[in-house]
Amino acid sequence: MVDPPPSIPRETLATEHAGTRLELGERRYLAVFEASSSRVVPLPESGELLVGRGDDVAIRVRDAKVSRQHVRLTVSPNGVVLTDLGSQNGSFVNGERVTGSRLLLSGDLVDLGSTSIVLHARGAPSAPPDAFRRLCDKLAHEIDRAERGGKAPGLTAFELANTEATEAEAALEPELVGLEQAACDGHSRVVVLMPDASPETAAARTRDLLAQLGARGISARAGLASYPGDGCEPDALLAAARRAASEGEAGALRNADSAFRELDLGDARVLLADSAMLELYALIERLAQSDIPVLIHGETGSGKELAARALHFFSSRRQSRLVAINCAALPESLIESELFGHERGAFTGATGTKVGLLESASGGSVFFDEIAELPLGTQAKLLRTLDTGRIVRVGDVNERPIDVRLVAATHRHLEREVAAGRFRQDLYFRLSGATLWLPPLAHRPRELSLLARRFLELARARLGRPALSLSDDALRALSQHSWPGNVRELKNVMEFLAATEDGPVIQARQLSLRLTHPDAEPPEPPAKAPAGTFRSLEEEVRDLERMRITEALAATGGNQTRAAELIQMPLRTFVSRLTELGLRAKKR
Numbered sequence: 008m009v010d011p012p013p014s015i016p017r018e019t020l021a022t023e024h025a026g027t028r029l030e031l032g033e034r035r036y037l038a039v040f041e042a043s044s045s046r047v048v049p050l051p052e053s054g055e056l057l058v059g060r061g062d063d064v065a066i067r068v069r070d071a072k073v074s075r076q077h078v079r080l081t082v083s084p085n086g087v088v089l090t091d092l093g094s095q096n097g098s099f100v101n102g103e104r105v106t107g108s109r110l111l112l113s114g115d116l117v118d119l120g121s122t123s124i125v126l127h128a129r130g131a132p133s134a135p136p137d138a139f140r141r142l143c144d145k146l147a148h149e150i151d152r153a154e155r156g157g158k159a160p161g162l163t164a165f166e167l168a169n170t171e172a173t174e175a176e177a178a179l180e181p182e183l184v185g186l187e188q189a190a191c192d193g194h195s196r197v198v199v200l201m202p203d204a205s206p207e208t209a210a211a212r213t214r215d216l217l218a219q220l221g222a223r224g225i226s227a228r229a230g231l232a233s234y235p236g237d238g239c240e241p242d243a244l245l246a247a248a249r250r251a252a253s254e255g256e257a258g259a260l261r262n263a264d265s266a267f268r269e270l271d272l273g274d275a276r277v278l279l280a281d282s283a284m285l286e287l288y289a290l291i292e293r294l295a296q297s298d299i300p301v302l303i304h305g306e307t308g309s310g311k312e313l314a315a316r317a318l319h320f321f322s323s324r325r326q327s328r329l330v331a332i333n334c335a336a337l338p339e340s341l342i343e344s345e346l347f348g349h350e351r352g353a354f355t356g357a358t359g360t361k362v363g364l365l366e367s368a369s370g371g372s373v374f375f376d377e378i379a380e381l382p383l384g385t386q387a388k389l390l391r392t393l394d395t396g397r398i399v400r401v402g403d404v405n406e407r408p409i410d411v412r413l414v415a416a417t418h419r420h421l422e423r424e425v426a427a428g429r430f431r432q433d434l435y436f437r438l439s440g441a442t443l444w445l446p447p448l449a450h451r452p453r454e455l456s457l458l459a460r461r462f463l464e465l466a467r468a469r470l471g472r473p474a475l476s477l478s479d480d481a482l483r484a485l486s487q488h489s490w491p492g493n494v495r496e497l498k499n500v501m502e503f504l505a506a507t508e509d510g511p512v513i514q515a516r517q518l519s520l521r522l523t524h525p526d527a528e529p530p531e532p533p534a535k536a537p538a539g540t541f542r543s544l545e546e547e548v549r550d551l552e553r554m555r556i557t558e559a560l561a562a563t564g565g566n567q568t569r570a571a572e573l574i575q576m577p578l579r580t581f582v583s584r585l586t587e588l589g590l591r592a593k594k595r
Contacts, residue, residue: 347392
């Protein structure tokens, strides 16, 4: 990649493979999906970026179907505008070819040749200063009013076939009642806002409007999103309504809560609704057809192991084993024995021959979770195994052939680990032939409520107890949480509620004890303690540590590995602190 235009600092365009909350925050960024990799590219506050396969572009893609200068992205505080630069194969947004320029909304899917790009721009959507802008502003106002106790709004997107959106908008205007508002989004859709409409009322109104369009000879399909069940932010509701409409049938209504894809991975299921996640798993299905190593980047708990399971399940190795290895949980003194096996007498306590995890997975796949935790010596031995397809057991001199597909994952920025000397550069290059990036749960608003309901439903079914539902206040509380533990944290919270609440409806106050809000105002300082009543700082910290560890164990049903991940503590440290604090994990 060459230097970007002077108006855009180079560091602004740096690819952040790890995608940590610290690096991305709530910034706008692009999730870029190519033939064998995905990555995230943060966007600047303002400027112009060229996208293509040439040497003179800011965002370069390796795709023969993409022109050297394919599109221009004009970034400003008001939004991101895509302009096709006369590309030979065209540019498509949500399946529609772009002629000229087009405003992108959060969640929009851009296809350039075989390359897909998804925009993330959390917050109120930007729009030109026209009727659609006024509708977006009104939607944000209605959401604010609903959060203060008002009635919730509904939002319908009508996707049109062979009809100009302006014509459909004009046809709908006379049919609107009360405070309803319609606007063309500038493309092939008309969006209708229905304030003070329950999901049932909004669905009935949408069917009426579909019938009115049909009577005028206008064919359309509709997608309905309701607050807060389908999203608590304007961009989330717009994205949900648009996707539901695009996946519906002509003349019919599809609700956003049914517009998702569910993958059956044998012993696991994956629910996908966010545009970036749908593209990610489409890439996973393509990568599964080869044996190239795959490196998965993502925050702790974001679903890296599920992605590895999908790579194995969709491959020709699915009938063999997938061996998952948590590198952070391997005892440092026994790592090589666990991975490569050992011969009898190789070290004190080696009373017999042991087949290592890599050898036991021959014919299948091996998933190295948190691979950055491996010691440098073990990294060197793993690199040789990747290069030769052979292993040497500890205490042996003979090489043994193995046939495994290796998938690795980390929440660390491996390029920085290499620069710091904590990870081998040659192993990094060997592993990153194909890379995947998983967005954090906080950046997947479409999936949050769907996953919460699913986890709650499954947990109650396992317990043989009646179903529970989440109130509107509870859904709002979920959307306002930052989810540092991602999907794993959400699942733990839902399982805790399933086990401890009688229902039938979970309220926000029942969630408040399980969720913490880092951005909340700090509490008032306590009154000054009388002289002589202070406790030592060490004692205060020890009590806090004991309380947090106890809560984590309770939330995970006594699973030490998951509890350690929940409070972001290395497993070895967690186990050590259990002993030092006199705690004991209850057996599940």
